[in-house]
Amino acid sequence: TLARQKTDFVSNVSHELKTPLTSIRMFSELLAEGRVTDRAKQRSYLGIITAETARLTRLINNVLDFARIERGEKKYTFQQCDLVNVVRETADAYRPHLEAGGFQFACELPDAPVFVNGDRDALAQVVVNLLSNAEKYSDSRKEVVLRIEAQTSPLPCVEVKVLDRGRGVPKGCEEKIFEQFYRAHDSLSNGIQGSGLGLTLARQIARAHRGEVIYEPRDGGGSCFTMRMPVMGSEK
Numbered sequence: 001t002l003a004r005q006k007t008d009f010v011s012n013v014s015h016e017l018k019t020p021l022t023s024i025r026m027f028s029e030l031l032a033e034g035r036v037t038d039r040a041k042q043r044s045y046l047g048i049i050t051a052e053t054a055r056l057t058r059l060i061n062n063v064l065d066f067a068r069i070e071r072g073e074k075k076y077t078f079q080q081c082d083l084v085n086v087v088r089e090t091a092d093a094y095r096p097h098l099e100a101g102g103f104q105f106a107c108e109l110p111d112a113p114v115f116v117n118g119d120r121d122a123l124a125q126v127v128v129n130l131l132s133n134a135e136k137y138s139d140s141r142k143e144v145v146l147r148i149e150a151q152t153s154p155l156p157c158v159e160v161k162v163l164d165r166g167r168g169v170p171k172g173c174e175e176k177i178f179e180q181f182y183r184a185h186d187s188l189s190n191g192i193q194g195s196g197l198g199l200t201l202a203r204q205i206a207r208a209h210r211g212e213v214i215y216e217p218r219d220g221g222g223s224c225f226t227m228r229m230p231v232m233g234s235e236k
């Protein structure tokens with residue numbers, strides 16, 4: 001079991017590093033080709049590379065923290081932050097990757113800020129994991145929606161939803177997918193790479209914020225993953 005978990009751990013690490021690396025590679029290649037001559041675009045690409053590099057560093061630190069997370073000793077830096085801003089920045093960084101893959105990506109975010117007591121990097125990591133899954137488990141209908149909704153009952157909370165039109169989670173696996181290393185779509189039979197850690201981390205992070213991540217099948221086909229967070233001032 002130990003040997004197996006070690007192997008799994010290596011693939012988990014790869015999974016967590018892949019998204020920012022893909023983004024950095026794509027934008028540096030675009031700049032290296034020299035075809036982007038617009039100064040503003042160049043600056044924005046460099047900005048994304050810098051931001052993604054920083055996130056990579058943070059992810060590596062998170063991975064180094066993995067044993068601590070498992071022991072329940074992971075430290076979060078909680079502070080007042082605007083969840084809309086965190087989600088928007090994450091979506092902006094991920095959008096070029098999705099669009100390059102032929103996805104239609106709709107972002108439905110409110111104009112007004114929504115303040116939560118949260119760790120920005122950790123919350124961004126949840127959103128990235130959900131977006132990355134929406135991308136991975138979509139088949140021919142490449143449509144992803146990212147939405148923020150305010151809920152008032154039973155307690156004021158905010159929901160970040162990632163919806164896709166993919167294959168959905170097979171019946172009976174709706175809770176198992178949150179277990180570490182569990183994969184409902186076997187990579188041997190369908191070629192989709194993964195470590196089975198993304199949702200485990202997403203749920204652990206949400207729960208550390210007194211929130212939750214849940215799965216629901218989407219009307220008309222596909223998945224709906226929701227990260228629910230208490231808004232500032234409503235936490236017990």
Ligand code: ADP
Nearest residue numbers: 133137168177183184185194195196197198199
């Ligand atoms: P990974 O994607 O690396 O396998 P995750 O923990 O992120 O690990 O997800 C666990 C499993 O949940 C996946 O293997 C897949 O079977 C299922 N899953 C996750 N997201 C989706 C989605 N958007 N649509 C359908 N199935 C999903």
